[in-house]
Amino acid sequence: QKYWKEKGAACIKPWPIVGSMGPLVFNKKSYAGLIQDIYNVFPEKRCVGFHLWLKPVLMIRDPELIKQIMVKDFDTFPVHQPLAPEGIDSLWDRNVFGTRESSRWHDLRAILSQAFTSSKLKAMFSLIKDCATQTTNHLLKQNKIVTVDAKAIFTKFENDAIGTIAFGITCNSFANPENEFYKMGQRLTNPSGLNALKTFFGYSISPAFMKLFKITLVPPSIANFFKGIIKETIDTRKEKGIVRPDMIHLLMEAQKAYLRYVDKDLQNSSSAVAEKRQLGRIEQKKTEITDEDITSHAILFFVASFDTTSSLLSFMCYELALNPDIQQRLIGDIDTTLEGCNGEITYEALMAMKYLDMVVSETLRKWPPTEITDRDSIRDYVIQPKLSGEQPIYVDANTSVWIPTYAIHRDPQYYPNPDKFDPERFSEENKNDIKPFTYLPFGAGPRNCIGARLALLKVKLCILEILTKFEIIAVEETQIPLVLRKGGINMPTDKGMWVGYKPRIIVQ
Numbered sequence: 001q002k003y004w005k006e007k008g009a010a011c012i013k014p015w016p017i018v019g020s021m022g023p024l025v026f027n028k029k030s031y032a033g034l035i036q037d038i039y040n041v042f043p044e045k046r047c048v049g050f051h052l053w054l055k056p057v058l059m060i061r062d063p064e065l066i067k068q069i070m071v072k073d074f075d076t077f078p079v080h081q082p083l084a085p086e087g088i089d090s091l092w093d094r095n096v097f098g099t100r101e102s103s104r105w106h107d108l109r110a111i112l113s114q115a116f117t118s119s120k121l122k123a124m125f126s127l128i129k130d131c132a133t134q135t136t137n138h139l140l141k142q143n144k145i146v147t148v149d150a151k152a153i154f155t156k157f158e159n160d161a162i163g164t165i166a167f168g169i170t171c172n173s174f175a176n177p178e179n180e181f182y183k184m185g186q187r188l189t190n191p192s193g194l195n196a197l198k199t200f201f202g203y204s205i206s207p208a209f210m211k212l213f214k215i216t217l218v219p220p221s222i223a224n225f226f227k228g229i230i231k232e233t234i235d236t237r238k239e240k241g242i243v244r245p246d247m248i249h250l251l252m253e254a255q256k257a258y259l260r261y262v263d264k265d266l267q268n269s270s271s272a273v274a275e276k277r278q279l280g281r282i283e284q285k286k287t288e289i290t291d292e293d294i295t296s297h298a299i300l301f302f303v304a305s306f307d308t309t310s311s312l313l314s315f316m317c318y319e320l321a322l323n324p325d326i327q328q329r330l331i332g333d334i335d336t337t338l339e340g341c342n343g344e345i346t347y348e349a350l351m352a353m354k355y356l357d358m359v360v361s362e363t364l365r366k367w368p369p370t371e372i373t374d375r376d377s378i379r380d381y382v383i384q385p386k387l388s389g390e391q392p393i394y395v396d397a398n399t400s401v402w403i404p405t406y407a408i409h410r411d412p413q414y415y416p417n418p419d420k421f422d423p424e425r426f427s428e429e430n431k432n433d434i435k436p437f438t439y440l441p442f443g444a445g446p447r448n449c450i451g452a453r454l455a456l457l458k459v460k461l462c463i464l465e466i467l468t469k470f471e472i473i474a475v476e477e478t479q480i481p482l483v484l485r486k487g488g489i490n491m492p493t494d495k496g497m498w499v500g501y502k503p504r505i506i507v508q
């Protein structure tokens, strides 16, 4: 408390050792609930100080200030809080999320952005559609109402989708639920015990402890498994000249472009040219991409999309089950769209579906898969007073600031009746009323989610496939209202998200 008082910010009184995380640690609150509580303590303040264990963190409440930090003053806040001490996890440190080197981040971001252009997404469309079809076929096979925890279905869908897009492999987790890739993916994204602790809190508890015991973010057994897959894929592709419209291909192309560049460069060996080469490398934005880097990014894509995408799909099914009017309108829209393209959905037709987009947007508003996002300052910074009675707030270099996405999305001053699932908030007429920087499911500014367009494509395609064949209904097991699990991070629910998938046509 003293720390933030001296820096000029209102602050929540920390508990010894656990700081402000007590309610989470002692299973009294979900992570989302805790964020909301911290957010609500000082409703009139633009920011509030709290403690992540012993580490002081500043939560930014005011949308204007969020814009200032994420966009205008990006140069001061260009990185996320490191998840592990630098140097301990070479596999993680080099990817676009983990790197703290500004020029490398810029280059990687430029290379990776090419994977998410409309033409690349179009090329991936059929790979994703196959996974969505396998999901519906699995449910259809049973030819009855299938009652299931939606999350269990969509983790399989997402595993297969990211397997094919980022690793270049076909899994079909429905036909083959014991596949090693799925099991390793579960271990990677659902860490338990010490692993869970370190991925979330490790660095803020004690970087020295992590360094001493060489605790890595991606445990060596899992890293080696994924490294093996990537190596095999790269070798086979090089050997057989295979070209597939996925992310490995893109990174392999970037790797080749760099090697061509260095090759050409090394033909001139005088020292004068060396300097030119140095400049040229910066100007031409050529970043070396090693096989390790490709592995690192494949793992990053897995981690970044596995839980987020499957959560979004699960929450959407839950809300549709509880809101049959909304679901019927969506089904009507889907049927009309399919009629317009002879029963075979196209990328363009899917992207043009307005009501589907409204339903997805509202799900992301009510249930954002990532409760917060963050930025670290790389130099000292002052938040100048703006409201009467405010004083300057001094943010030292290497301070973390948090953007409380979940709490903002549930704040009634921005979204009246926030617990109501209402896609109309995102209609053509209404969406312009949403205050800038109060809708942040994919973050904002230059460091926003690079995979947002891919995520939306996957989710829309999958839900369309499902609603073509099924109606989603509430069943006895459906928890109403839905309760987030106390002590849980990344929006887990207390009792799962059980719904029924009722075939629209039962085959006799």
Ligand code: HEM
Pocket (backbone or CB within 6 Å): 096, 097, 109, 300, 301, 302, 304, 305, 308, 309, 312, 368, 369, 370, 372, 373, 374, 440, 441, 442, 443, 444, 445, 446, 447, 448, 449, 450, 451, 452, 454, 455
């Ligand atoms: C519903 C699904 C998803 C949600 C809700 C989501 C959300 C987010 C959020 C909130 C951030 C931080 C943004 C910021 O701080 O401004 C982020 C970053 C990121 N996301 Fe996503 N994400 C999703 C899916 C994906 C997918 C499918 C991929 C890639 C395959 C992906 C790759 C990334 C990467 C690489 C970053 C870090 C970008 C950087 O630091 O430059 N995400 N995501």
